[in-house]
């Protein structure tokens with residue numbers, strides 16, 4: 001089936017403009033909190049029936065044009081050999097933090113079929129349940145973003161340990177990036193084989209780097225992943241979306257990843273991105289997640305402006321500029337989706 005979201009990813013202008021939300025399955029939905037109330041987050045990720053159930057919730061409730069697999073970018077780090085836990089309020093914890101040669105050496109590769117079977121099973125269930133409704137997006141973290149969690153041992157504000165390794169031990173950092181890249185290639189390939197119809201690579205923290213460091217330490221690894229997915233024998237060719245948070249200074253570099261779609265956060269107007277990269281690029285984005293606190297009238301103006309800018313691109317997929325916040329009333333998210341459809345019909 002030729003879904004509007006997939007057609008837009010391939011560069012076709014479709015009307016109405018397809019829309020989905022990063023983190024569309026999550027705590028802002030009472031239906032999610034209900035399922036989540038009984039189990040912790042990781043158990044949810046590792047139980048295919050539950051992961052599939054919460055993946056489908058926003059399809060039914062919001063009317064979005066694509067589903068995104070319910071999982072987390074940190075999931076493959078556990079079979080690589082790291083301890084992973086989520087503490088309420090503190091975010092993810094990865095232990096022990098990767099700091100020296102010995103730490104990098106201990107990290108292993110993964111065999112997705114035996115190490116993360118629950119992810120592949122969730123995808124298979126979802127493909128059956130979503131057939132004829134919406135396509136399914138698989139995803140991974142980008143190597144740099146995963147490296148920050150591994151080296152910092154969790155979330156960070158300054159990313160001092162990551163940058164220190166990058167600058168003081170560049171060969172070690174490259175070795176770490178290469179290991180994560182190998183894992184990400186086989187992980188995304190396995191998701192596609194299991195039925196993911198598009199994949200998004202989340203580079204949440206690459207925006208902390210200047211252009212020169214991004215080019216030297218990050219871009220080659222993202223390129224390797226995209227090239228692998230495009231060239232691997234016997235896997236269906238699926239669109240690849242590359243999203244950098246706070247990546248307005250890395251637009252040219254993001255394009256060099258050769259991903260099919262570039263995701264923008266709210267700080268970079270789509271019109272500026274079109275001006276910078278030309279009319280042959282597909283963009284995804286980019287409403288400020290907090291704009292969902294606006295009044296209906298002001299929200300409508302913001303959405304119209306983004307849609308208008310998107311008309312200058314080769315094609316446009318509407319999204320938030322980052323994940324939806326737990327504080328957003330679901331009705332507002334629903335309103336956003338219907339406004340996007342109405343205003344672009």
Ligand code: CP3
Nearest residue numbers: 022023024025026041068069070071072073091202204323
């Ligand atoms: O988009 C979706 O609906 C699919 C599911 C998804 C989750 N995380 C579920 C989740 C996706 C695509 C992610 C990606 C992810 N995870 C990223 C990249 C995108 C981004 O937000 O920048 C990152 C950096 C992570 C790491 C992560 N996971 C953090 C920092 C946290 C804690 C912060 C928080 O919001 O609580 C998580 C937990 C997490 N991942 C939750 C969900 C629904 C909340 C868990 C809960 O129910 O308690």
